[in-house]
Amino acid sequence: MDETEIAWRPSEMMRQDANWSHFIRHCGLEDYAALAAQASAEPEWYWRALADWLGFRFRRAPDQMLDLGPGLHHPGWCLGGTTNLVDTAVLATSERTPDRDAIIWEGEGGEERRLTYAALEQEARALATGLQGLGLGAGDVVGFYLPMLPDTAVAFMACAWIGCITLPLFSGFGADAVAQRLAHSGARAVITTDATRRRGQTVTMKPVVDTALRDNADVRHVVVLRQHGAAVPMQAPRDVFWHELTAAAGAAPPIRELPAEHPILLMYTSGTTGLPKGTVHTHAGLGIKISQDVRLTLDLKPGDRMLWPTDFGWFGGTVTILGCLLAGATLVIPEGAPTFPDPGRMWRLIERHRITQFGTAPTLARMLRREAEALLDRHDLSSLRAIPSSGEAWDRETWLWVMRRIGGGRVPILNFSGGTEMCAIVASNILFPQKPGSFNGPVPGTGGDIVGPDGASLPPGEIGELVMREACIGTTRGLWRDEQRYLDSYWGQIPNLWVQGDLASRDAEGFWYLHGRSDDTMKIAGKRIGPTEIEEAMLLAGGVTEVAAVGVPDAVTGQAVVCVVVAAPGQPADAAQGRALADAVATAMGRAFRPKRVIFVPDLPKTRSMKVMRRVVRAALTGLSAGDLSSLVNPEVVQELARHAAADGNSDR
Structure with missing residues (x-):
């Protein structure tokens, strides 16, 4: 290893206390390499051991965690198992620490809302009751045209409660984009809000839904949250205010026991050609994989606090909301833009709420850096334990600036690459030293590799496709109503390898690096x-x-x-x-x-x-x-x- 290139290394105390170390000891293995090797050799053992350590709650334990008989394209998962993600995401923490904050939301004007785990359970139960009263149930798709709010988490869990499938829609979409996704999904209901705020301006959202539904006969119900008191048109009997729906609800239904592979999330991702692709995630698949990602690769622990500017319309919103709930942590949500009403907003939030994980991306870091130098020294960022990062390749200078100025040289940048279709493939973790912009290799259970056009592993220094060789529980179960596109998009480029579309390389010491999207190659x-x-x-x-x-x-x-x-x-x-x-x-x-x-x-x-x-x-x-x-x-x-x-x-x- 070239010691001159190492920009960060973990202390022994940090290594011993890392969630990865706890999991390795739980499995009775010597080290991370042994875990990765056994995960590849015995995937059935690995996914069962992981679910057990994560405390994922099955109502009925699966007879078999993984069946590769149907092939890597469509493996069988959690056969015979039943569950509901609400059990693990809400009840597990609500039962142990009901007064812990699940969500802290801060508006652009400084107003604050807090939602404890006990309150989250109560409000999700009330909304689930109201939605069931509208006739919604297992398998029905419900569109979410909502910004990041405590109520977004409530609605997500309420839909899961009764077996509905959540369809996130970016809160900045226009009517055409909303209409396209609602029509393609066959959604039966939409949950929206009267308005949101963006850079000091009140932006109505309900009228966008009205326009999007002009030619849609499938959506029968629109539930409207009164967030800012904006006057919005209501069309009876289709439209109903959230507070009226929950006030009129009757007896609450029990949390519905579902097959472990019952869909919970339909998330669209944009493609370079054609219509957006609808990825499908299940209660067990989404719950176990996001738990692995946030608890192991991001080292999120019960009571930690995460701040990561994103939107529920992108997978980052799902990761932050669900990941924090599954870890028993607290998500801090800033309304609007990261730098409004002033460029010091993120640093102020980190200090005020004692943030432990501050999520970023190279582009966001460069944007924050423009005016950060005069502001950082005014704020105490000592609560930070990790800086998760996703989405793009780092440039060396920005990575070093984040490491030194935000993390003070002591906080790891947990760089991971993934996507809407499969959560994360590779990730840094706090067990190993880091070079600027690097990864530490594949996450166990993915078979992550860097290959050439023929599928052969590439030697150090060569740039190739980032792929998965193994079945991963978080991978989409297909594309909604488009099986052939699923096969062509992810399995058609290199036989029997999942190709995500990211370029990567590794150096002689085994550090991995991203180089952007493969369709960006020149x-x-x-x-x-x-x-x-x-x-x-x-x-x-x-x-x-x-x-x-x-x-x-x-x-x-x-x-x-x-x-x-x-x-x-x-x-x-x-x-x-x-x-x-x-x-x-x-x-x-x-x-x-x-x-x-x-x-x-x-x-x-x-x-x-x-x-x-x-x-x-x-x-x-x-x-x-x-x-x-x-x-x-x-x-x-x-x-x-x-x-x-x-x-x-x-x-x-």
């Missing part, structure tokens, strides 16, 4: 390269806070690099600066990778979870279709990019 003059290296070279040059590098057609080299950048405050955004940045990339990477153009924009296209959508950048610059754009939080950026694409050579830097 081939310049025959040389294959991911965007991260080019972006990192430009960020290191200084003067910019964000970069998106994409490949565009070129008559000479096949593809040429174009970089779309956001200038740092007070820095120039002119032709001279563009040339300087391009020269910096050429110096670092070689002249073959010198950007043909450097385009300055006020922002990059991002999802609510702060992922930069390079395919949108590439499509806007080339005039091609970008696929589904409903996940964008700043669609106006697309027009800005298109304007540059239409411009003449004056855009060249």
